[in-house]
Amino acid sequence: MRSQVLQANLNSLRKSGSVFGLVMARETTVMFSDVAFSAKAVTGIVQTVDDIIFYYAKEHRSPDTFAFGYDGGNLLLVTDEFFRLIVWYSDETGIDRVTRSARSFLKDYKASLITDQLEKGLSLVEAERVAFSEAELPDVLDGEDALARPVTERISARAKGPIDPTSPIAPVLPPGAKASQNNYPVPPSL
Amino acid sequence: MTNPDIEMRTTLEEALAAREPRFFRASRGEAKGTTGEHDTARFAENLMVLQECAVLLGEQMEMNAVSYGVFQEGEETGGFIFETDASGQSPHAWGALVNRRMPFRECLQRIHDQAGG
Numbered sequence: 288m289r290s291q292v293l294q295a296n297l298n299s300l301r302k303s304g305s306v307f308g309l310v311m312a313r314e315t316t317v318m319f320s321d322v323a324f325s326a327k328a329v330t331g332i333v334q335t336v337d338d339i340i341f342y343y344a345k346e347h348r349s350p351d352t353f354a355f356g357y358d359g360g361n362l363l364l365v366t367d368e369f370f371r372l373i374v375w376y377s378d379e380t381g382i383d384r385v386t387r388s389a390r391s392f393l394k395d396y397k398a399s400l401i402t403d404q405l406e407k408g409l410s411l412v413e414a415e416r417v418a419f420s421e422a423e424l425p426d427v428l429d430g431e432d433a434l435a436r437p438v439t440e441r442i443s444a445r446a447k448g449p450i451d452p453t454s455p456i457a458p459v460l461p462p463g464a465k466a467s468q469n470n471y472p473v474p475p476s477l
Numbered sequence: 478m479t480n481p482d483i484e485m486r487t488t489l490e491e492a493l494a495a496r497e498p499r500f501f502r503a504s505r506g507e508a509k510g511t512t513g514e515h516d517t518a519r520f521a522e523n524l525m526v527l528q529e530c531a532v533l534l535g536e537q538m539e540m541n542a543v544s545y546g547v548f549q550e551g552e553e554t555g556g557f558i559f560e561t562d563a564s565g566q567s568p569h570a571w572g573a574l575v576n577r578r579m580p581f582r583e584c585l586q587r588i589h590d591q592a593g594g
Contacts, residue, residue: 324538331537339530350550354581355531357540364534383580438533445529446522 293396294319300374300388307360308375312336322375336364336371338438345439352390354382365389367397368419485513496577498584500591503557504569520574523548523555528570547581554579560592 297319301309308322312333320329343350353364356379363374363385372389376382397418404414489512492499501510501520508524510517527546535541547556557572571592573584 328537332534335533335537339533342526348550350548352549352581353527353530353547355534355546356544357531357535357538358542358544359538359540362534362538379585380582382585383582386581441533442526442529446526 292399296392296395297321300392303388304376304381304385305378306374306376306385308373310371310373312371312373314369314371332373333371335438336366336373338436339442340366340371341436342439342442345443352386354386363389365393367393370397482513485511488512489516493576496575498573498575498579498587498591500588501572501574502569502592503572516574520555520572523574524557524570524572527555527557545585547584549578549581552577554581554584556581556584556588558585558588558592 297309297311298321300306301321308324309319310317310322310329310333311319315334315337317329317333320326322329324332351366353362355362360375360377361379361382363372363376363382365372365374365386367390370393372393374385374389376385400418401411401414404417405411407414409417489499491497492512499510499512499516499520501508501517501524503509503521503524508517508521510520527548528543531543531546532541535543543559545556545558547554553574553576555572555574557570559568559570571588573588573591575584579587
């Protein structure tokens, strides 16, 4: 996928529904960013995502989609091997539409990388190898690498620790609010 | 005579066969469910990890109040929401695991329904 096409497709996703931010990364390398965070914050988010993926890989797990609700909006994370798409959106009711669009984009993007190589006359096996040669999957057997990832270590410690649903996460509901069917992921007006 | 272990195993087997969510609640340092110790422990670990992931990402964005978290992995979907009592002093998490790729919106709604919303 040519860079202009990549940017156009990401811009299209960026403008769909209530999406208000988008970052695409290849492991820890930011490929595209259109979100109202500083470059430093985006780098931190992408690094944290990589550490989260590394944690799961270390546990021999491979979740591919996450969504979280915050007081400032909702975050969707879609992963496909070493590619990550992080999408911020305000309308929680559109969560599945945004998820489908993000996953479809990543699938098309990966296919385009292979197609680019096929057009150069490579076999399918060779095209796949070349298309993804710059990235490496996390080496889950490297203990030293794991120790060098404080975020991963923090997740590990939490996973083995006692259940504490009250800390350090504060519920989004204000004190005194009555729980109702619709009040859990209410995004603020943006 | 009813054996609670058999009851819980039956509940788990029925939920898995129907690919229906198994619901859990966590508060005051422990998780509770109706599908047995092993299944509840699995939920608890997923809950803790998912919470921590939410917090870690939230820290980077300076968004600290988390209302829900959901994930999909293979043919499994799981998640949690927060609830609080009328005083706001006793927040707790409700959550679910289901052995299919359930749409996130449906998953969150089912958890919320279970929480009595």
